[in-house]
Structures are given as structure tokens and as C-alpha cells.
Amino acid sequence: MNEEQGSSPPESKIVESILLMADEPIPAAQIAEVLERPTALVEELLNQLAESYRMSDRGFLLRESPGGWRLYTSPDCAPWLERFVIGNRHPRLTPAALEVLAVIAYKGPLSRATITEIRGVDSDGVVKTLQNRGLIEELAPTGSGAVLFRLSDGSVERLGLRSLDELPPLVDFMPDAEAVEDMESKLSPSV
Amino acid sequence: MNEEQGSSPPESKIVESILLMADEPIPAAQIAEVLERPTALVEELLNQLAESYRMSDRGFLLRESPGGWRLYTSPDCAPWLERFVIGNRHPRLTPAALEVLAVIAYKGPLSRATITEIRGVDSDGVVKTLQNRGLIEELAPTGSGAVLFRLSDGSVERLGLRSLDELPPLVDFMPDAEAVEDMESKLSPSV
């Protein structure tokens, strides 16, 4: 309990205390308001803080997701944290569910009908599973009527991305030339 | 998910991650159990960690309270934290939070699992937020094991009610008869 000394704590210290108290991702702008400092400066502070945690091999890390900045436990400590985790891990997603998730991630927001069209098979069940797990969410309904789905902020956060723009380019996942050639030769009648 | 490296993270790092993850004070003995190390050694680690936070003028402190060890925000950051808490721009409940609160108000006390079942959507995160904000509280644990939640007295009071019996009858808000029937079957005490 220090007396009013005229000197305030360093800004990075205040940022750190706000992050500790937050129970959801906090936008840099919200911290900037508290500090009465420009958002750009706060963003710099946050990046420095994140870097310093990384460098000093702490038990926690600072990461930005669509909603803002948040403290997380260091992933290499996860095995020891298991017993503190509430709830259980969901069973793994099926390849079909993952494919739909990828389609929505890269092409979303999409309607059920479009997803089905892209895959050539009824995908409503898979969409429902993904929605129940909170991995995708409905976009606020537009005038057109069809419900559109997109990845939830929670998913993007869990993927460790700041936004969907950070997804690796789709070309990275394309089969290589050799594989395509192989497919082509198998589709061609042998002479 | 981390690669098998043979070397585990330093013990102090694991301790730090446990502290960050904990929502309430953790006894040294419990951490010792996770690390499979003597409690005395863990206490030493905790004291060292507390000292290092103090020395490096961080935004948080590690303190031992009657229930165990816990991270706290640094007291000299309190004025900014107050602004952060008061200035929160979205004091409204999210639609999901309102729905969970409503389900608990009308059908509580309920377990997390039952809430999720009624809503058809994973609700653990929302329950946690409502609990953190003091809107719902845990019922004293029963023999059965599952934690049950009910509206806190403060919530009932802030809704302008003397008791939950004064909530408006749901039938007035149901869209049609069929829905009412379905609802009644859900509201009837489970066998």
C-alpha cells in the first residue's frame, strides 16, 4: 500500500495487472482508454510484454486473438495442468467435419446449402456438430434469409490466430505436382 | 501436443502456470502433488517466485492467504484497475449469458451438464462468467457430486424481485401451444 507519490507505476506494469484481472480477451483500445494513451503505443507495449514472456521462459504467455489480448498458460506445461482442467476434451472431429470446418474457414461465411454444394454431399449433420462445439457460429441473419456460418472467435483464438487473415494460404495445402499428375494418370485410360 | 523432448519445463515454470490457471487460492500441498515433489520444496519455489515478482516490479504479486497461494494484481495499479472495471463498455449481458441466466432462474438449481443439455450448446464458459460476476452461485455440494447453480440473492434483488416465485409465468412468452407442452415436459421435475 504505497502512498500517493506523484509517480505512477510504469505503463507496462499497469498493462500487466489489467491482463491478470481480465477473464476474456481485452482489446488494446480498451487498455489505451484506461491509460489515456494512444492505442498504437499500448499495442507496442503489449507486443513487448508478449515478447518478454516468451524470452524469459515463463509459465504463461500473452497472445492476441480476434477479441483482443489475453494471458494463457504456457503450452509445454499443459500435461501438469490436466487435473485442474474443468470439463473433458471432446472426441476428435471426423475427417468430414474437419473438411467442412476448412471450407468455412477459407470460404465463409457460407450457408448450409453452399457447404453441401461444395462438398457434393449433405453436410447439415456435420454443421450441427461444429456449431454445438462452438467452433462455428451463425452470422446475424441478413435480409436474404439463409443462415450463414463462420468460424467463431473462440475457434480462431484456439487456433492461435489473431484473425482468419492469418490462416496459411490455401495453396499450401494443395497436393503437389507429382500427386496431381498421379491422379491425372489414374483418370486417364491407359493406352 | 509438445514433442517428446526428454526434458520437462523447469519446476518454477510449471508452478507459475498452475498459479495463472487457478481461479482460487491453491495450497502448496496440491501443487506438490502435481509435481510429485515434497511440499517443502514447492513452498520454497513459491517463496522464490513471490520474491522475484516483487523484485522485478511486475503488475502482479504472489501471496499466500489462508486457502493457499494466489496471484493478485499489484496494489499500486489499483486506480487504473478501478477505471478498467468501471469503464467496461459493455455492461450488458450477452444473449448467451442472458439465456443461461434465464434457464437457471426458471429451472435452477441446475448442473453445468443439464444447462448444456437444455440449450443444446456447450455452456461451461458462460456459466463461469456468470459465476465470476456474482450473478449465479454454487449450491452447497450435495452427495451426488455434480455442482448445482442457482441465481445469487444479489441477482434476484437487482431484478427487482423478492423471490424467484415472482418471475412472470413462462406461458405468457411461449410462441404457441405445442411449444408450451414441450416446455412443460422439460420443466416438470425429472424422475
Added chain:
Amino acid sequence: MAYEVKLDVFEGPIDLLLHLITRQRVDIYEISLSTITEEYIAAIERLDELDLETATGFLIVAATLLELKSSRLLPGRYTEDPSLLEERDLLLARLVECATFRAAGEWLATMLERGLDWHPRTAGLEPEFAGLAPDLLASTTPEHLARAAAAAFAPKPTPEIDLHHITPIRETVRDAIYELAQVLDGRSGAVSFSELCGGTTRRIEVVVRFLALLELFKSGAVDVAQADRFGDIRATWTGEVDFDEVLEEADEYMLAPTQPGGARS
């Protein structure tokens, strides 16, 4: 070469083909187009529990494979017929797309799994600050609560199955049977397949007409003949089956998909 394909209910026609075509890359010289075609048709024979819309997608791919396979006997035609090449490329493009999303899905799975190892700070407000937090219920009335509860307890709408996207294809197969029957019924002689396909602009329409012709052939309403190995398929209305009966069969086709392999190419 017996090969059991286990089909996930949600796997689609292109998934199946991708599966057949990419397994065992070591055996590259052993797996030919005809093996793949046979296995594909064998696999869709086991799809009886699938709905019709899905089955149509499988049949279209099967028909394309059959057409490609049959062109094996006509090497000259294969290299000279740009439309056949186009058809193959269309299939190839869909295969590449499917493989791409599948790989992207695997990457997402890895990242989501890793994400579980990141536990966010959730402890929230310390007691001395909790009192300062804005009253979250300030603007909430008991009526709000009642409305939200009513919504939560209301029966969940069963997911609306919008078949809008698939309807064109489905109607086209049925309609193609109808259209072909109409054209052929009114003609005394044989009509060439290319004439029957006159006016079509997309490959898929040709494939659909091909399927329709196979159906008419199977029902006995139409006779097909190929004058020579390189010739066009010529279809003749037999007059043995009533026009209405043909239409009935067309509807049945929509209800109980048969596989086109029955009519050998």
C-alpha cells in the same frame, strides 16, 4: 482386386474417388482407371441407406468414370475429343479441391488440438474490485429473462434441409428422362446421342442425359446401338413401354438409385 471401402456417412462422391485414387501410391502401375471405376461402382452399391440427392452426386461421378473408361477402347477419340478431356479435367479439379480442403482440415485439427494446451486466465475480478463492476443486470427486466427462458426451452427447430442447390441436378436427371422420352417417342427412327445433347452447354448436362439414356435403356423403352467403335450412340424408341410408365420409372429412379454399372458401357 477386392478392396473394402468403409464409407463415412458424410463422405461425398469426390471424397470417395479421392480415397480410391490416392491410396497406395506405390501401386501406381497396378491401379488403373478401370479398377478405380469398378471399385467406385462397387462402393456406391453399398450406399443404399443414403438419400437420393447424395446418390445422384455419386452416380454422376460414376457416369463420368464410365465414360472415361469406355474411351479407353477408343484411343483416337480420347485424344481428339476435347469435351472428354474437359470432363476429366473437371473431375481432376474437384479432386484437387477436395484434397486441398482435406489437408487444410488436418492442419486445423492439429492447431485446435494444440490450442487445448493453452489455458486462458479466467480468475476474473478480485473481490475488492467486484463491487465496482457495472451492474450487468441494470437493463435486464424479469420479462427479458422470461423471453430468454422461453426461447431456450422452446423446441429446437430441426435443421432446415435446404435442397435448393441440389434441386437443379435432381430435376435435370428426372427431366432429362422426360425430355429424352418426349423426343424419342415422337420420332420413328434412331436419334444420335449428340443430337439428344443438342443445346446443352455444360458437361454436367451431358452426363445427366447419359444417365437418363441408361435408365431408358434399362426400362426397355429405348434401344441403343453403336454403329461402329468410333460412332455416336444411337437411340430408338421401342414403343414397348408406355410413356406414362417411363415417367413413373423416372420418379422411381429418384427414390431408389440404381447404379449405372448395370448397363455395361
